[in-house]
Amino acid sequence: MPALLQRKFFARSVHAVAPDLIGATLLFNGIGGTIAEVEAYHHTDPAAHSFRGRTERNAVMFGPPGYAYVYCSYGIHWCVNFVCEPEGSASAVLIRALVPIHGLSLMRRRRKVKGERLLCSGPGRVCQALGITGVHNGLPLDRAPFELRAGPGDLEIAVGPRVGISKAVDHLWRYGIQQSPFLSKPFRT
């Protein structure tokens, strides 16, 4: 039985936490699967929401590590981040894709797509499939409805530039399971 991820797990640099999350299991009310793709965001990074300081929306990023920062993207999609590092550093890991394993039928009902590949392959899709919305912003990751379990730890982890941003595009802060069909897009080799 894999270990539950403790609060301490998130009290480290995003650049250490992000690759360690690949292969871990994320469940929300028992629905979810293996984390296949994440991106790191840091307060010194112009692409991060926290770069220009604290606002009402990003306040959770400035709080203690081990909490969920959920925000609305393009007015339509919800995206979930895990807050990292000591309180105040405003760093977080964006969850971009899962391998769907638990609760497939409910995911399919929410997502209205055939097959499994498009269920959780993108940050907005992950939240829609698991039922995460703005009301879950600020919830702790070590208690229900969240459940996080450590992965095998011996995975080959792919690294590359982040997706869908226009600033700091040269940072290689995207991590994923190489060759997984559940990535939002493939990693260049």
Next chain:
DNA sequence: AAACAGATGTACT
């Protein structure tokens, strides 16, 4: 297979 418009919260100029 690729390009595009459209939907539309929040933050900033």
Next chain:
DNA sequence: GTACATCTGTTTA
């Protein structure tokens, strides 16, 4: 008003 850590349905090649 413009930009944005997106996704979908429709159109064009």
